[in-house]
Amino acid sequence: xxxxxxxxxxxxxxxxxxxxxxxxxxxxxxxxxxxxxxxxxxxxxxxxxxxxxxxxxxxxxxxxxxxxxxxxxxxxxxxxxxxxxxxxxxxxxxxxxxxxxxxxxxxxxxxxxxxxxxxxxxxxxxxxxxxxxxxxxxxxxxxxxxxxxxxxxxxxxxxxxxxxxxxxxxxxxxxxxxxxxxxxxxxxxxxxxxx
Numbered sequence: 170x171x172x173x174x175x176x177x178x179x180x181x182x183x184x185x186x187x188x189x190x191x192x193x194x195x196x197x198x199x200x201x202x203x204x205x206x207x208x209x210x211x212x213x214x215x216x217x218x219x220x221x222x223x224x225x226x227x228x229x230x231x232x233x234x235x236x237x238x239x240x241x242x243x244x245x246x247x248x249x250x251x252x253x254x255x256x257x258x259x260x261x262x263x264x265x266x267x268x269x270x271x272x273x274x275x276x277x278x279x280x281x282x283x284x285x286x287x288x289x290x291x292x293x294x295x296x297x298x299x300x301x302x303x304x305x306x307x308x309x310x311x312x313x314x315x316x317x318x319x320x321x322x323x324x325x326x327x328x329x330x331x332x333x334x335x336x337x338x339x340x341x342x343x344x345x346x347x348x349x350x351x352x353x354x355x356x357x358x359x360x361x362x363x364x
Contacts, residue, residue, distance in 0.1 A: 177195050222290060276297055
């Protein structure tokens, strides 16, 4: 039986991240604060997710108790050098999916782990290739699944993932929002997992 040495605090409202943490066998408490998700324009696209995960943790550090381990994360999609966050509305969602159609993009999830004494950030990248999507397919997906809370305007575990993804290189769960295998490795290396 594996246990975690601290009480796990998940700094995320995302039902997908909650599902993934639960699937890893961890009990957790949810604690969130709305955080500004803007970032300096000087940041490299590959650094954005880690930066935002750290900002989310910064907002919650003052609430952390001595026996708690805070986990925050953020996911971004990068296509042809452009960082795609969450779409503001239907028009932006359709535009994002048109940008991804028929192309390879990177999904980067940054994860921040923090206790009162120690903080650690890491990022994981997965490469995803979309088939060319028809306008009706994009319209159907946005209309029925309303992906406005998802980076790049899609959830791999939803209809668009079933019909649109040609192939990928890397972690499926990373695209869902949390690189579970890498998270387990990091927790073990940092000494938070006990068997």
